[in-house]
Amino acid sequence: MxxxxxxxxxxxxxxxxxxxxxxxxxxxxxxxxxxxxxxQEANGQTSPEELIAAAHSSCYSMQLSGLLGANGTPPERIETSAVVSFGKKGDGFAILGIALTARASVPGLDGDKFGEIAETAKRICPVSAALTGTEITLDAALS
Incomplete structure (x- = not known):
């Protein structure tokens, strides 16, 4: 641990x-x-949501890389961005959702299999698991 x-x-x-x-x-x-x-505007400062986005994009990239390697198709490159939405909800503020976008170069892998592995990575990534209850979307494709 x-x-x-x-x-x-x-x-x-x-x-x-x-x-x-x-x-x-x-x-x-x-x-x-x-x-x-x-x-409001970031004005050169960060926020909890930006730090969550950094954690999620890096965790997802690691998880996807691991699954692709286990599949026998290690990636050449993965680029993942995460957008965390924050706003009013009910009487307060909340994280409204997270949008992951991943592009990967994976020689020898077809798009359907990549999509399956990418979805699994989203589901089992430790940060995704920690954020259960938050809607997480994924747009993943081979580049």
Whole structure:
């Protein structure tokens, strides 16, 4: 088992406050967050939704690569983007959905088999599994 850690230090109220998210395990980066940059324009700051999009696109790419390799058709390249939608829902805010788009170069694999493997990767990717209850769509194709 592995564990990864991040910390956010927040100052102020929701409307005017801000926070800094640090990636504690890797020490790879620190990011500034605020509610206005989350709910409106990014203005050079990140958001929980963008961090989820980064996690999901990288996890999905790894899962797809693993399944393609297990199929005997390792990929030359996979490019995955994730768009996480955030907005008003009921009395508050929510993640409204996630749209994954994947393009892959996989020699020797036909489109139908690729689509089947791509859907399986979406279903079993650990980040997808953690986000059960959120609608996740997939547009996957060979490039």
């Amino acid at each position: 592995t564990e990864r850690a991040a910390t956010t230090v927040w100052s102020g109220d929701l409307a005017r406050g801000a926070g800094e998210v640090s990636l504690d395990t890797s020490k790879a980066a620190a990011f500034t967050v605020s509610f206005p940059s989350r709910a």
